[in-house]
Amino acid sequence: MKKVVLFLGLISFSMQAQTKMIAFKSHSGNAADFSNSVFKDIFDVNDANFGVAPERRVINSKLDTVIFIDEHKSVIVTSEFCREFHTNDTTDWKPGKDTLIDNPVFIISNLDSIKSNLKKDYYFRNNIDSVVFLKYDAKKKTYKNITPKKEKLKTKKTKENRNSNATIFGFLLISGAVGFFGIRKKK
Numbered sequence: 001m002k003k004v005v006l007f008l009g010l011i012s013f014s015m016q017a018q019t020k021m022i023a024f025k026s027h028s029g030n031a032a033d034f035s036n037s038v039f040k041d042i043f044d045v046n047d048a049n050f051g052v053a054p055e056r057r058v059i060n061s062k063l064d065t066v067i068f069i070d071e072h073k074s075v076i077v078t079s080e081f082c083r084e085f086h087t088n089d090t091t092d093w094k095p096g097k098d099t100l101i102d103n104p105v106f107i108i109s110n111l112d113s114i115k116s117n118l119k120k121d122y123y124f125r126n127n128i129d130s131v132v133f134l135k136y137d138a139k140k141k142t143y144k145n146i147t148p149k150k151e152k153l154k155t156k157k158t159k160e161n162r163n164s165n166a167t168i169f170g171f172l173l174i175s176g177a178v179g180f181f182g183i184r185k186k187k
Contacts, residue, residue, distance in 0.1 A: 060080070060123075060124075060125035061078050061079070061080045061123075061125060062078060062079045062080070062124055062125045062126045063077075063078055063118070063122075063124040063126060063128070064077045064078060064079055064126075064131065064132065065077040065131065065132045065133075065134060066114075066132070066133050066134070067134045067135075067136055067143065068106070068108045068133070068134065068135045068136065068146070069136050069138075070136075070138075071107075071108065072101060072102050073099065073100070074099075074100050074103065074106040074108070075097055075098070075099050076097070076098050076100060076106070077096075078096055078098070078124075080096070105118070105121075108135065108146075111146060115128050115129070115131075118131075132145065133145070133146040133147075134146065
């Protein structure tokens, strides 16, 4: 037990919770000498925050455009929005492009699956339906806008639909009658 207390005491004395500026001044350092050490980067003071609390920021990424170069390569263009937590002011911050090679999400063959994967697994700030999808034509050096093919769904009322509706209606009618007569018998 004595060894554990001694060990913890030695560890607590070896840990110092002061910045290099405070340590420099506490050892009778001159302010002019400290500024020289800062300019010569002797103490790595430029990386110190001198006890300033970090500002809390909320960072959201926005997907602007997806450009398909070929079957294996695509480029995503994103904008990151950064705003301080306590304000509603939003500013554009660090827009960027990223080239994706053989990424399983961005395969040009099925645009609907790309959109559903982006909605389900990725947390972009904007609506995925507003993202622009482009196909690059290397021969003409132009971009072509890609839109998902919308299939018209034909709703035909079959016998199964009619029978299932009749079954549900019959079940509700019977359960209502049983409930009504059950309440009548109790009175």
